[in-house]
Amino acid sequence: MSAIPALQPRLTWRSAARHAAGLLVPRRSDYAELPRSWRRDLIAGVTVGIVALPLALGFGVASGVGAAAGLVTAIVAGFVAAVFGGSHLQVSGPTGAMTVVLVPVVARYGPDAVFALSILAGLLVVVMGLVGMGRLVSVIPWPVVEGFTLGIGVIIFLQQVPLALDVPKPDGENAALVAVSTLRVADWSVATVPLMLTVGAIVLMLVLARIRRSLPGSLIAVAAVTVVAEVADLPVARIGELPASLPSPSFPGWDNEAIAALFPAALAIAALAALESLLSARVADGMVEEVPNTQADRELVGQGLANIASGIFGGMPATGAIARTAVNVRAGARTRVASASHAVVLVAVVLLATPVVALIPTAALAGVLIVTAVRMIDLGTARSILRSTRSDGLVFVVTVAVTIVFDLVVAVEAGVAVAAFLALRAMSRVSxxxxxxxxxxxxxxxxxxxxxxxxxxxxxxxxxxxxxxxxxxxxxxxxxxxxxxxxxxxxxxxxxxxxxxxxxxxxxxxxxxxxxxxxxxxxxxxxxxxxxxxxxxxxxxxxxxxxxxxxxxxxxxxxxxxxxxxxxxxxxxxxx
Structure with missing residues (x-):
């Protein structure tokens, strides 16, 4: 009997190793449906790739890292998350929520810090998956999730003001204050032209959505605005030169001081990457019945590896993207081949179309992101929450306000804390x-x-x-x-x-x-x-x-x- 306790740690380590291997290693069962769905998966991949192109460029520019970094992120993180993640339908890449977090980081530490930040945050997300934190998203109340989403939409909208006016972004981290400063310093004799292009892109996207929702409105709008800018030779800012191939992998140089300085931001990005990815995967699961539900811990590991790979290749942090994931599902995707092939479509753009992409006016991308932001603001849902109970309305309002004034992770923490306090108070009253x-x-x-x-x-x-x-x-x-x-x-x-x-x-x-x-x-x-x-x-x-x-x-x-x-x-x- 005395030998049994000595064997116990070894058995524990073995089971832990098996658990980790199950989360890290892709499985044959991931592709069980492929013989029946490969055509639909490839079509879905092409569709999502077309939708993702302007968003990847736009989020890269909006974050301050650059269009090339956004494109690299969509390719590298999108492919790695598709292979290693726990969702069969999730599409990953740069997102508006992550852009909101990165803007103050770039302002404080510069664009180069983002690559190291992506690797550090990725390591944290992998650890979160390995220790089984994937189930925690289920405890986040609905008003917090909706308040968080609405707040993100407002911030993304405000972040586009400098791009829409072709004004260099004023110093500052708060999106509302930066937008106000931009309006004050703008030279309206110059800013009118890019503003008209932004408005044109918005109007075209809205009209195309009314004609047929399946049309890639954002891509068509960006193409049309680019043609107008080229034909009329308009003096507006363009995306500029992009790499004609993927950059070589390299690890950013960092020391203990740099890690200590970046760790709080990495922690916030890791929390956001985990939260947004699991919420997006949960939305995808609800859209399709026959596809297996997301394995939450494996999804975290996959997203962590995707962020590490993105940072190594010069990309920015990534998460599961709710809008692109929804497009993927609606286009007929049933396996992870669809999200992997969307990355291949973007590689083709890098290899074959970078001279054309370089001509895109940044004002056109501002129009695309403004429409994306407005679509995130669901006033019907907000009205329903505010009419439900005072407690839920308070949680929703607090989350929105803290998201806009501070940041997303603090907003989720504040929303959950207020919701927990109100729930405990209600519980004590009925006891x-x-x-x-x-x-x-x-x-x-x-x-x-x-x-x-x-x-x-x-x-x-x-x-x-x-x-x-x-x-x-x-x-x-x-x-x-x-x-x-x-x-x-x-x-x-x-x-x-x-x-x-x-x-x-x-x-x-x-x-x-x-x-x-x-x-x-x-x-x-x-x-x-x-x-x-x-x-x-x-x-x-x-x-x-x-x-x-x-x-x-x-x-x-x-x-x-x-x-x-x-x-x-x-x-x-x-x-x-």
């Missing part, structure tokens, strides 16, 4: 304690006397750190009672704070000579009660599974107490 009659007592004189000295209290709801004060106050104020029976059958949840309060109550009552009997905890609650010391305080003989047994014990105890007092009174009374 309570009430006194009940003692069962199985009749009107006989003895039983009536016993009834005066036995009290039954029933607690319902949650016994936790937010709802123990009322419980404590009411019980410790009870008088003229020998035995209290606490019926806890209706306790839905008990944490260590609740169990500790119960221990304090039992100890306080017993100091006053009141015996406490407990009844009705389930197995998990008993474990908590035992660990905290409740059972030790009452003694094992004072815990019951049945109310009848508890009442019988209480009756015997009170009889014993009353008889003992009677005998004591006789012994101490003066002889006649």
């Amino acid at each position: 309570g304690l009430r006194r009940e009659g003692v069962p199985e007592l009749d009107a006989a004189e003895e039983d009536a006397l016993l009834h005066e000295h036995i009290a039954v209290y029933r607690f319902h709801g949650a016994l936790f750190f937010g709802g123990t004060k009322q419980f404590l106050d009411e019980l410790t104020s009870v008088k003229h009672v020998h035995v209290i029976i606490l019926a806890l059958t209706d306790v839905r949840m008990m944490d260590a704070s609740g169990a500790n309060a119960l221990t304090e109550i039992v100890t306080s009552l017993q100091r006053r000579g009141i015996t406490v009997l407990l009844k009705g905890l389930d197995a998990s609650q008993l474990r908590v009660a035992g660990a905290v010391g409740v059972l030790a305080a009452i003694g094992e003989l004072h815990y019951f599974h049945d109310i009848s047994a508890a009442v019988a014990h209480a009756r015997n105890h009170v009889r014993h107490e009353l008889n003992g007092r009677s005998q004591l009174d006789c012994a101490t009374s003066p002889a006649r």
